[in-house]
Amino acid sequence: MPARREPPVLDRLVWWLVAANVLAVAGLFLYAMVTASLLPQRYPAHFDGAGDPDRWARAGSGEWYLVPGIGAAMMLFMVGLGLGLPRIPLRLWNMPSKKRLLALGRERQVEVIRSTVVFLMVLSLLHSALFFDIQRSMLAAASSGHVGGTFLTRLIVFGVVYLGYVVWWLVRVRGSIRRD
Secondary structure, three states, X not given: OOOOOOOOOOOHHHHHHHHHHHHXXXXXXXXXXXXXXXXXXXXXXXXXXXXXXXXXXXXXXXXXXXXXXXXXXXXXHHHHHHHHXXXXXXXXXXXXXXXXXXXXXXXXXXXXXXXXXXXXXXXXXXXXXXXXXXXXXXXXXXXXXXXXXXXXHHHHHHHHHHHHHHXXXXXXXXXXXXOO
């Protein structure tokens, strides 16, 4: 009788999400490179809660690439964590209903692990979308000197979507662990 094969944790979807994350960060850098020549000599680099600049940068200073750099670091962390997670013993995980997770059969544990990996990959894509919007808003503010209410509204919407996705995943994974 052939040995039973364990379902893959790092399946095709996960690798597509890794590729999407790499492309998203590459797009952030490409956008920054293409738009760097459009910056005035002095442009806003940071904004207060009202959307007014509270720190300025000079064109050509390299500061324009700070947002894509942070995006790349976040992506490397999230994707690296996602790819490394299946190698970490479940007893070391900090998850809701951990005792129930440890009591599940291996196939069900693999489902939860895969769900967690996909969750981290999608969170990373959400971060890249946010960083792109920040970079785009900084370019718009370079000419107007103000990010305006639409950026703040988009930031709030992003926060609601982000929080909603986290809560949805937590409820889903908890239900998956509790399912008999």
